[in-house]
Amino acid sequence: MSAFAAGMGIGRAAATELVERLEDLELVRRSHAAADRRVVVVTLSPDAEREARTILQRRRRDLERTLDRFPDVPPEIFAEFVSTLVERLREE
Numbered sequence: 001m002s003a004f005a006a007g008m009g010i011g012r013a014a015a016t017e018l019v020e021r022l023e024d025l026e027l028v029r030r031s032h033a034a035a036d037r038r039v040v041v042v043t044l045s046p047d048a049e050r051e052a053r054t055i056l057q058r059r060r061r062d063l064e065r066t067l068d069r070f071p072d073v074p075p076e077i078f079a080e081f082v083s084t085l086v087e088r089l090r091e092e
Contacts, residue, residue, distance in 0.1 A: 001015055027047075027048040
């Protein structure tokens with residue numbers, strides 16, 4: 001749960017509440033790690049996983065179409081631009 005909270009940029013209490021809501025909607029499942037029962041493992045439900053894959057495929061296609069419009073931009077320059085953009089967005 002701590003890793004989830006950190007990845008989402010929220011506190012543990014907010015992460016727990018979010019996971020509870022997602023669990024109520026049957027989008028995620030909670031279980032305990034076999035090696036350490038204190039560790040809570042959150043996984044997508046099969047339906048949520050299918051939907052996530054569909055969304056990611058659609059976004060990947062959209063990104064590829066967008067990148068095809070800029071064939072003359074060297075990949076390293078584009079990567080630097082995207083990295084800078086993400087960094088600035090995080091700052092805000």
